[in-house]
Amino acid sequence: MNNYGLAISKLRKEHGMTQTQLGDRLNVSCQAVSKWENNLSQPDIDTVREMLVIFGVTMETFVAIAEGTELPDPGEETAAVAAEEKQATEPAKENSMLGVCTVCGRAVYKKNLGAEYPKLVCFDCKTEQDVKENAKKYYAExxxxxxxxxxxxxxxxxxxxxxxxxxxxxxxxxxxxxxxxxxxxxxxxxxxxxxxxxxxxxxxxxxxxxxxxxxxxxxxxxxxxxxxxxxxxxxxxxxxxxxxxxxxxxxxxxxxxxxxxxxxxxxxxxxxxxxxxxxxxxxxxxxxxxxxxxxxxxxxxxxxxxxxxxxxxxxxxxxxxxxxxxx
Known part of the structure; x- marks a missing residue:
């Protein structure tokens, strides 16, 4: 049985980090980190990827620690870490906030971006604007x-x-x-x-x-x-x-x-x-x-x-x- 809590606790201590410090890096509370380490809950896959970047290990190493099996070769570890870091940073860029919608006031990210010029507008508001503009055009015609x-x-x-x-x-x-x-x-x-x-x-x-x-x-x-x-x-x-x-x-x-x-x-x-x-x-x-x-x-x-x-x-x-x- 995989003991992900043990892997998180071991890697955290090896890097000299407290539960609060790790929680701050992951934008979660120290109580959430404590639940992970005690196997009361588990982090989602995106959070796990962020932890791998913080700890500088691959998913294989993380799973090996959780399963208590042999760790992979250090050379392979370095190359895999770089790949994991790239995969983890791409979602981070994707989830970075671009600003606030000038119409509804909601946060705008890449995934819900409607328009950036002349004003930042979310996808829902941009769709509503397009519907109204098209209706006005067809009504006039x-x-x-x-x-x-x-x-x-x-x-x-x-x-x-x-x-x-x-x-x-x-x-x-x-x-x-x-x-x-x-x-x-x-x-x-x-x-x-x-x-x-x-x-x-x-x-x-x-x-x-x-x-x-x-x-x-x-x-x-x-x-x-x-x-x-x-x-x-x-x-x-x-x-x-x-x-x-x-x-x-x-x-x-x-x-x-x-x-x-x-x-x-x-x-x-x-x-x-x-x-x-x-x-x-x-x-x-x-x-x-x-x-x-x-x-x-x-x-x-x-x-x-x-x-x-x-x-x-x-x-x-x-x-x-x-x-x-x-x-």
Missing amino acids: AKTKIMQGTERTKFRWSFIVGSLAGAAVLGSFTAVAISQSMSNLIWLAVVLGVMAFTFVTQLFWDGVIVDIFEWGWDKSINLPGVIFSLDIDGILFLIAWKIFGAILSALIWLLFVAIAISVGMFVSVFTFIPCLFGRKNDIEKTVWHEPSPTYRSHGTTYTRPPMDYVAELAKLKCTEEYNKYCK
């Missing part, structure tokens, strides 16, 4: 694809609705021209049909046609108030005035809308081609941007909580838009 896909769909619908409007105007005026035997009105029907197509199509785009239409749409008139008596005739007069004012305001509003549509249809023929290429370029340049960390509301500045892109990406993947535009 998915949002960009969704935004561009939505704009392309809107762009296609603008041509569909514009074509229907142009066809309706062309068909209506052509039918009138044929029914009235006025063939010269067919050219007018074609021109108005083209104008209707370019006008309605550009209403789906941001541009000058939208500005012209909104100018007419937002026009309104408010009639001045009137003085009336608190009797039946006065109240009836007030009601009649309100009805008259509502009808007059509606007629004026319709007039401005008609003017805006007329001007817009005429201008749209000349702006259609430039706006067409401009709109296509705008769609290709559409990019999702991360929200600002702060925002103002009612004169007060607020700070947005940081986005959890891992969770947001998981939510986004469950949406219909993601399945439509990102797969």
Whole structure:
């Protein structure tokens, strides 16, 4: 039976070391050394290798002392000691602490090193950072694809609705021209049909046609108030005035809308081609941007909580838009 405690005790005494001194060299307590020597417990293999370096013996010599057998040749002992020392120092270098993780504060060694530059980070924190960065990247790419896909769909619908409007105007005026035997009105029907197509199509785009239409749409008139008596005739007069004012305001509003549509249809023929290429370029340049960390509301500045892109990406993947535009 191997008596490792005897071997440890013998080698320690041969080197004139106390249990406390040996424990300090091995970073253990003197009680642990005492338990080893009394065979109450045994050191692990790494600790045994460190002891072999301290005592300057090989594993064969250590086992021979423990078994009470013949010791190996001194020449072989010297070469083996050098090999044992090299094997023992390599794990020591491997287990030397490089520093403290700047994220979680844990000790960083070679075995759990994540990154050394620009900051020392352990492997777990580096992995978590990579997951978050990748989630943010994929989230931004998915949002960009969704935004561009939505704009392309809107762009296609603008041509569909514009074509229907142009066809309706062309068909209506052509039918009138044929029914009235006025063939010269067919050219007018074609021109108005083209104008209707370019006008309605550009209403789906941001541009000058939208500005012209909104100018007419937002026009309104408010009639001045009137003085009336608190009797039946006065109240009836007030009601009649309100009805008259509502009808007059509606007629004026319709007039401005008609003017805006007329001007817009005429201008749209000349702006259609430039706006067409401009709109296509705008769609290709559409990019999702991360929200600002702060925002103002009612004169007060607020700070947005940081986005959890891992969770947001998981939510986004469950949406219909993601399945439509990102797969």
